[in-house]
Amino acid sequence: MSNYLFIQSQDPFTEVRTEHQFALAGQLFDAGHNVQILLVQNGVIPARQGARSQHLDQLIEWGVPVLADDFSLQQRQISDDDLKDNIAVDSVDSVIDALLDGHKVIWN
Amino acid sequence: MKVLQVIDQAFRTTTEEQDDTILWLTQSMRGAGGNLTVLLSGHGVYYAVQQTPQPALTLASWSQTEPADITRDLNNLIESGVPVYAVTDDLEERGLSTRQFLPGVQAISRQSLVNLYESVDQVWQW
Amino acid sequence: MNDRKTLTFAFMDPPFESERTVTFFRLLDAALEKDTHVRVFAYEGAVALAFAKQSPHGNAVHGRNTEEEAHPLTKDWIVALQQKARTKGLNFEWINCGLCVDERGVNDVIEDCGRGGPPDLWRYASQSFNTLTIGTR
Numbered sequence: 001m002s003n004y005l006f007i008q009s010q011d012p013f014t015e016v017r018t019e020h021q022f023a024l025a026g027q028l029f030d031a032g033h034n035v036q037i038l039l040v041q042n043g044v045i046p047a048r049q050g051a052r053s054q055h056l057d058q059l060i061e062w063g064v065p066v067l068a069d070d071f072s073l074q075q076r077q078i079s080d081d082d083l084k085d086n087i088a089v090d091s092v093d094s095v096i097d098a099l100l101d102g103h104k105v106i107w108n
Numbered sequence: 109m110k111v112l113q114v115i116d117q118a119f120r121t122t123t124e125e126q127d128d129t130i131l132w133l134t135q136s137m138r139g140a141g142g143n144l145t146v147l148l149s150g151h152g153v154y155y156a157v158q159q160t161p162q163p164a165l166t167l168a169s170w171s172q173t174e175p176a177d178i179t180r181d182l183n184n185l186i187e188s189g190v191p192v193y194a195v196t197d198d199l200e201e202r203g204l205s206t207r208q209f210l211p212g213v214q215a216i217s218r219q220s221l222v223n224l225y226e227s228v229d230q231v232w233q234w
Numbered sequence: 235m236n237d238r239k240t241l242t243f244a245f246m247d248p249p250f251e252s253e254r255t256v257t258f259f260r261l262l263d264a265a266l267e268k269d270t271h272v273r274v275f276a277y278e279g280a281v282a283l284a285f286a287k288q289s290p291h292g293n294a295v296h297g298r299n300t301e302e303e304a305h306p307l308t309k310d311w312i313v314a315l316q317q318k319a320r321t322k323g324l325n326f327e328w329i330n331c332g333l334c335v336d337e338r339g340v341n342d343v344i345e346d347c348g349r350g351g352p353p354d355l356w357r358y359a360s361q362s363f364n365t366l367t368i369g370t371r
Binding site for chain 3: 009040041042069071091092093095096097099100102103105107
Binding site: 109111116117120121129130132133136137139140141142230232233234 | 244246277278351352353355356357359360364365367369370371
């Protein structure tokens with residue numbers, strides 16, 4: 001079993017590739033690997049309650065841990081209360097932790 | 109250390125640089141002993157079905173003499189022992205499923221990417 | 235202190251064009267904060283991040299002169315990170331892709347930013363605990 005962290009900077013509203021990136025994360029999770037997603041930059045936009053992102057919502061529903069970068073949230077004035085359930089506020093520190101733990105860290 | 113180079117874009121700066129900069133980077137690192145695999149995904153799959161060099165640009169009195177030759181660069185990589193894969197689903201999405209692959213490029217489905225990602229130590233997405 | 239790990243980062247974006255540049259620098263700062271040695275391979279436009287002739291400007295729209303505007307410059311961010319690394323006894327190495335520097339004419343770089351090529355990225359990555367690449371778009 002491997003550990004993956006996807007840093008998701010692309011968002012589904014402007015980048016069609018995002019849905020494939022979420023799908024790959026889902027496949028790896030489905031195959032039994034530890035998968036985590038950190039939303040950064042415009043990648044945090046689908047994290048807001050009411051934002052439409054079928055693929056991200058599906059990952060959350062499956063139990064894939066989804067984090068959102070605090071600075072990116074602050075820039076967009078998205079507060080904790082605005083976030084969808086089961087999305088945790090974190091920071092880019094989580095990227096360094098994952099790198100130092102030997103995880104496969106992938107920038108999208 | 110084994111690294112998967114994921115090339116998800118295509119034709120970005122191919123004219124100015126006279127190559128794809130990540131294919132070039134990969135060739136150069138291979139020359140330095142890098143253990144590398146290339147995955148062409150997204151628009152990058154276009155590189156798997158190129159048949160001729162890129163067009164030469166002409167601007168006013170300036171003419172390009174050495175346009176990019178992606179096929180040559182991929183051939184060099186394959187001959188140097190770098191496995192090159194192209195995602196079939198991405199080819200199909202772009203209407204390229206009936207085009208002939210460059211010899212040596214291996215087809216891989218999105219479903220099989222899990223195994224490819226698992227076969228390497230690091231994934232470098234470009 | 236021997237158990238401090240080294241991380242390599244490869245980056246491709248120039249200053250003032252992309253939000254990725256800010257995230258990249260935040261990552262470097264976070265790595266130093268976690269007592270990690272840092273190695274950077276700057277490729278393509280990222281070689282301009284260390285260009286010594288970057289200069290701040292005033293901003294009439296903001297109604298501020300040069301001093302008041304205190305415009306961010308990536309070369310200053312690199313200097314700040316170099317200083318932080320020194321303070322913490324960490325290595326902070328930076329190599330620009332030399333051919334990328336030449337074609338952009340940004341040869342005049344700040345101190346302690348070197349010149350190299352793709353083999354250096356492989357060397358950096360091979361000798362590091364882990365590597366993160368951030369492509370451009």
